[in-house]
Amino acid sequence: MTLTKEQFKKLKALLGKLKEIQDVFYKKYGVNDIYSNSKIFEILIANELNHILIPGHSGSKDAKDEEGEEFEYKHFKETSGNHSWTFNDYTDTTIIGLSKVKGAIFAHIDDTQFPPKLDWYILVDGKQCSKYLKNRTEDLLERKPKGFVNKRKMINFSALQLERDLHLSKTTVDEINKSGRYYLWLKEIFEIAHQIEEITGITQILTSNKFWELLVSLRLGHQVLSEQAGHDAIDKAGNLYEYKISKNHSWNFQDISDNVLKKYEKDKAIILATVNKEEMKILNIFSADSLRVINRLREKLDEKRERYxxxxxxxxxxxxxxxxxxxxxxxIELKI
Known part of the structure; x- marks a missing residue:
């Protein structure tokens, strides 16, 4: 992206503020990496429900109440293309884990307004949610939609399904909880993020890995694209790029169907970056020809098929x- 010296100076200062906030937030609450994987929206939900965040990412529960009862959070945003809640892995471990929480919060985030807010949610008792997930997935395995077993073990729940099948209703949240323990943090973070979006032209930077795509793009002179574009970034000449970002030298490629690999063929290069999310630093950036990456992905996928x-x-x-x-x-490792 092309920024004036004044814009770049302001952007650098804003990113510095976000780093300071993350450092203090970690010291106070034990929660780090708050700008990745839509973590900010879990903080938003916890604030509205007067919950306490549980440190950790995947594998741990999201929050607890004042009595120590734990909750699992699922959310989707109004601007998302998928208006349902996804369980990416409904193994026995997931099902048993749900039975041990007080409840599962299925939340809707209205991100069409500023700042975004939790406007409604459905609370499902943990044991009830566990049983429902088990029954739904067993039914899914038995029916074999599209003629085959869902080996990926992924399932979506909609609000209509929860209301109809479990006889539950939505709880509406009318006002932002300004007395919540995380309110002032959220207010400042969203204000800074909004300023960054105005400078860079990038929307939803606190969603998924958009924040890290922004930091990588600044080093490469690229413009980050919206999620709907199907590619991560574009350069001044119109060349497209796919970004993969990791905390170590292991870059994950999920759901690499033929359609996804064909999409990669349109990219000039696949960018592989390593980052230190706690320090908010880009460590390395590698660039590889997309066709070479596609061939290697096919090889590794074939090797994995053989093993399984x-x-x-x-x-x-x-x-x-x-x-x-x-x-x-x-x-090729790029100079940064």
Whole structure:
């Protein structure tokens, strides 16, 4: 992206403020990396419900109440293309884990306004949610929609399904909880994010990995694209790019169907970056020809299929590129 000196100076200062907020937030609440994977919206939900965040990301519960009872959060945003809540993995571990929480919060975030707010949610008792997930997934496995077993073990719930099947109703949240323990943090973060979006022209920077895509794009002179664009970034010449960002030298490629690989063919290069999310630093950026990456992904997927051939086949079309793959795809480390 092209920024004036004044814009770049202001952007650098705003990013510095976000770093300061994350540092203090971690010291106070034990929660780090608050700008990745839509973590900010979990903080938003916790604030509105007067919950206390539980440190950690995947594998741990999201929050607890004053009595120590734990909750699982699921949310989707109004601007999202998928207006339902996704369980990416409904293994026995997930189902049993839900039975141990007080409740699962299925939340809707209205991000069409500024600042975004939790405007309604459905609370499902943990044991009831566990049983419902088990019954729904067993039904899914038995019916075999589209003629095959859902090996990926992913399922979506809609508000209509929860209301109809569990006889529950939405709880409306009319006002922002300005007395919540995280309110002032959220207010400042959203204001800073809004200013960054105005400077860069990038929307929803606190969603998914958009924040880190922004930091990488600043080093490469790219413009980050919206999620609906199907590609992560574009350069001044109109070349498209796919970004993969990792805390170590292992870049995950999920759901690499033929359609996804065909999309990669349109990219000039696949950008592989390593970052320190706690320090908010870009450590390395590698660039690799997209066709070489596609060929290596196909090879690794075939190798994985072979390994799992006697275990019922692959659950997900997912592989990772490691540090050892960089030489095989002839990746070039870029100067940053």
């Amino acid at each position: 051939s006697d275990k019922g086949g692959l659950r997900r079309l997912q592989v990772s590129l490691s540090k050892g793959d960089l030489e095989k795809i002839e990746a």
